[in-house]
Amino acid sequence: MISHIDVSSVLKRSVCDLYSNLVTRPTGAAVRIGIEHHLDEIGDKSLAVLDFSHVGLLDFSCADEIVAKLLMQYVSVDIPRREVYFVFYGMSESHLDAIEAVLERHDLALVTQLADEPARLMGHVDGEERTAWEKICELGCAGPADIANATGMAPEKAAKTLETLWRRRLVIRQESGYFPVRGVVRQ
Amino acid sequence: MTNIIIVPFSLDEHSFEQIFDQLAPLPPDARVLFDARKTRWASPFGLTALLTVAQTRLERPTLAVPESEDTASYWARAAFFRHAEGVYDLSGKIPRSRTGAESSVLLEVTPVVHTQDVHTVVENIQQRARAILQEKLNLQSKVTMRFTMVLSEICQNVIEHAGTGGWVAVQAYKWQQRLGRNVVQIAVCDAGMGFRKSLESSPAHRPDDRWGDRMALEETVMRGMTRFRDPGRGQGIAGVKNFIGTWNGKLSVRSGTARIAVVPEWDQDEVMKEGLAPFPGAQVQITIPERMPDV
Numbered sequence: 390m391i392s393h394i395d396v397s398s399v400l401k402r403s404v405c406d407l408y409s410n411l412v413t414r415p416t417g418a419a420v421r422i423g424i425e426h427h428l429d430e431i432g433d434k435s436l437a438v439l440d441f442s443h444v445g446l447l448d449f450s451c452a453d454e455i456v457a458k459l460l461m462q463y464v465s466v467d468i469p470r471r472e473v474y475f476v477f478y479g480m481s482e483s484h485l486d487a488i489e490a491v492l493e494r495h496d497l498a499l500v501t502q503l504a505d506e507p508a509r510l511m512g513h514v515d516g517e518e519r520t521a522w523e524k525i526c527e528l529g530c531a532g533p534a535d536i537a538n539a540t541g542m543a544p545e546k547a548a549k550t551l552e553t554l555w556r557r558r559l560v561i562r563q564e565s566g567y568f569p570v571r572g573v574v575r576q
Numbered sequence: 577m578t579n580i581i582i583v584p585f586s587l588d589e590h591s592f593e594q595i596f597d598q599l600a601p602l603p604p605d606a607r608v609l610f611d612a613r614k615t616r617w618a619s620p621f622g623l624t625a626l627l628t629v630a631q632t633r634l635e636r637p638t639l640a641v642p643e644s645e646d647t648a649s650y651w652a653r654a655a656f657f658r659h660a661e662g663v664y665d666l667s668g669k670i671p672r673s674r675t676g677a678e679s680s681v682l683l684e685v686t687p688v689v690h691t692q693d694v695h696t697v698v699e700n701i702q703q704r705a706r707a708i709l710q711e712k713l714n715l716q717s718k719v720t721m722r723f724t725m726v727l728s729e730i731c732q733n734v735i736e737h738a739g740t741g742g743w744v745a746v747q748a749y750k751w752q753q754r755l756g757r758n759v760v761q762i763a764v765c766d767a768g769m770g771f772r773k774s775l776e777s778s779p780a781h782r783p784d785d786r787w788g789d790r791m792a793l794e795e796t797v798m799r800g801m802t803r804f805r806d807p808g809r810g811q812g813i814a815g816v817k818n819f820i821g822t823w824n825g826k827l828s829v830r831s832g833t834a835r836i837a838v839v840p841e842w843d844q845d846e847v848m849k850e851g852l853a854p855f856p857g858a859q860v861q862i863t864i865p866e867r868m869p870d871v
Contacts (some may be wrong), residue, residue, distance in 0.1 A: 410698045412728040413691045414736075447697055448728040449811040490811055491817075502681030539819055 390435045391572075392427070396455075397443035410446040417454025417507040434472040436561070438572040442504075452487035453525060457495045464497070474530030474558045476508065476572035477501045485511070500559060500570045508571035510559065517542065518559075521550045524562040525560055526569040537567070578638075583612035587622030589828060591859050593852065595629060599852035605634040613643045614670065619777050620745035620763035621861045623656045623685055627743050628765040630663035632856060641660055643669035654745060655684035675703060682708055682746040682760065684728075688734045689741035705802050706745075708748045712758045714867040719823065723760075723864070726819045729812030730764045730860055732795050739766025755842060757866040767857040771796050771831040778802075789832030790850050816862070825864040831857065840865075 400408055402406045403423035404416050411417060429438060441447070456477070477499055480488065485501070490497060492512030502508040510522055524539045525531045531539070533548035544549065551567050554560045561568040581598045584591040590681065595610075602608065610626070618626070630637050639660060642648045651657060652671040660666060683701045706720045727746065734742035750761040772792035775781055795801040799813050820827045820838055828837040835849045842865065849867060 403657050405607070405692070405695070408695050408699075410728075411733055412698050412725075415691045416695070445702070446724055450729060450732055450734075450813040453811055456637070481721070482718055483725065486722060487704065487725065490815060494811055563867065575724045 390430050390434055391438065392422055392431045393438045393440060394427055395440045395443065396420065396424070397441075399427070400444070409444065409540075410448075411444055411451040411455065412446060412448045414450045414454050417451035419536065420451075420456075421455045421459055423547055424455070425462075428471070428473055432471075434477065436474045436570065436572075438476045438478050439500060440478045441481075441484055444484065447480075447484045447487045449487050449490055452484075453491045453494070453572055456488050456490040456495060456499070460497050460499060461495065464556070472558075474561055474570045475499060477511075478572045498557060498559060502572050508569060514559070517546065517550050518554055521547065522554055525551075525554075526571070530563075530566045530568050532566040578607045580608050581608055581610045583610055583615045583626070585614055585616055586653075587612075587618040587626070588618065589621040589625075589830070589859070592622060592625050595625075596853040596855050599629060599632075599855070604632065607635050608633055608637040610637060610639045610664070613640045615642045616644050616647050616674040618647075618651065618656075618779055619861075620654075620685075620747045620761050621765070621859065622763075623651065623654060624745050624763045625859055627659055627663055627685065628767045628857065628859070629855075630660075631740070631767045637664055639664040639666055641666055641670055643668065645669075645671070649734065653684075654681050654747070655682040655686070659685055659687060659743065660722055680708075680748045682748060683744065684742055685745045687741055688731045688744050688764070691732075691735060694728055694731045694735070698724055701727065701746060705746075708760065709864075712748055712866065713864065714759060715823065715864075720765040722819055722822075726816050727762055729816055730762065730862070732812060733858070733860075734764060734766045734768070734833070737771070737774045738766040740768040740857070742765060742766025742768070742857070751865075755865060757868070759866065760864045762862040763842040763856070763860065767855070771829075771859050775801065789834035789835075790848060793829060793831055793834050793848075797827075797838075820862065820864075823864050823867070825862060828861050830855070830859040 399420050403419040480501055496513045498510060498512030498514045500508050501511050520540050523537050524536055533544055533551055535545040538548040555562040561570055579602055581595055584594050655668050682704045686697055706722055709715045709720055710717055726794045731744055741764055744764045746762045751757060751759045761849050769829050775792050824840050826840050826843055833852045833854050837847055838851055839845050839847055
């Protein structure tokens, strides 16, 4: 299930309907809790497109509260809350500045996508993870053997890399193989 | 007996030390008159720190306002008197406030007490920041957002660490004598617990012989340490330093009896000063210079 979450609307609903900027830790915490409530309603396995298109400013503290703490709950623990994949959509250059800083601080990574552009990885990923991720985006769906063939990686290494990417929720795991995490471009 | 504190002719972060020096020997309940009649100029630091010193007095102090109409008028346009009325007894002729008429004031003197104040600061400054940063400082359009991020983080420090409210002001002006260029200055001042006490409140704090204001400033400003266990903390100051480095700016932070600065090549300030007159809280200034065309 794909769920589109307009972060600006969550801000207005959770904090104040006059605000358009994501600044301060308390604001970030309130918005994150609003997003978590939304995620609680959309099932055990889902793709959440977090849309930042209408967000003005995102400062470092708010990025830490929203992005880092959200990811840490869903991707960085042995038993994440649920199988939720995130696409961070519609972020501006200044949003990316703040988000890159918090990803680096926590060794996290995420998938980001701008309108009409391909998805891309941001944050802390090693070379083999990035290579495998890009190949899955190119192929649309792949298993360990496909990645091994396409990249020259040893099959065991390819399997391990895909498993790591899945645990980090950077690819979707299905019975038929691994699929890229990417959002649906809204018209 | 009323103690007269002479406010310097030109009031900036350096000359303000004269006020701290004059205040230091006085008990908190001493009666004080701040005499600014001869003052002709004040930076954002000067205005916000002048409000902050009043907060530290147990007996409400008096402020004799500048006699110069131009100066008093400017202070009024910067909203200084609006807030000074709350912490001082004002004496002298106070011009009627006409906010919005001063194009060089990016942000009038604004209290920072609650989280919503940071939202107000950010909402208010964006439009004017865009115009001034691009037109006067020749900075790229993308700098506006980053500048505002820095402002947001600095203001949040007051709310999270001071334990009391503070003030922020932002102004652009020509630094003709010192730099020959336009600059924009942010000043955020509070009289709260300061960096040393903030770190001392952490359960993990283990002081040693060298512990003091200097070390507290080095730990927080240079190494990003905070009193919180959350590893995500401390990113604000890191972001501020990154911005300062990118745009060749200057950052100085005074707290307690020490002052630390990130000094660019265009300035000769000292990186660390110790043994200053004690004053509570933290007083922060950021200066971003006009970008000169590449030769």
